[in-house]
């Protein structure tokens with residue numbers, strides 16, 4: 001059986017299993033969604049957001065792209081942000097990078113071309129802002145992981161300065177911003193940075 005046909009078959013048995021455990025399972029999703037988190041993560045196939053956070057359908061509103069970037073003029077991520085934050089009013093936005101990120105590595109290697117190369121310029125800009133710190137790290141793997149972390153922090157800054165988040169913070173305390181990094185080799189999520197609405201007067 002071809003892999004796509006196998007997936008459709010697996011879906012049928014999954015539906016049967018869900019219904020046997022809970023006959024109303026699918027009907028409960030019909031009225032709408034009210035997720036607690038917007039998850040902005042890397043497209044990497046080894047990092048399934050619901051699986052690593054042990055969350056279920058309806059809990060995460062998800063956007064993924066190469067190297068989990070939040071770019072001001074990217075209509076895709078900005079419209080996801082707008083809908084999740086201003087319409088669904090998620091209390092938390094998570095940017096999750098991961099050690100061993102191929103996108104970050106490709107940005108360091110400068111061996112890409114086409115749209116991907118333009119996309120990765122955003123990571124190169126982060127690297128240039130921290131050039132001295134990165135140059136001081138002699139181990140290439142450690143330098144790679146450090147750029148992954150700096151990249152997550154940069155995306156949290158981009159979020160905090162975005163029109164959508166500023167609009168939300170003018171209305172109330174939501175959302176809280178979280179920068180995390182996932183360890184591909186140990187499965188552990190680590191907190192890097194948390195940002196809340198600035199206190200009035202700051």
Ligand code: CO
Nearest residue numbers: 042044101102
């Ligand atoms: Co990645």
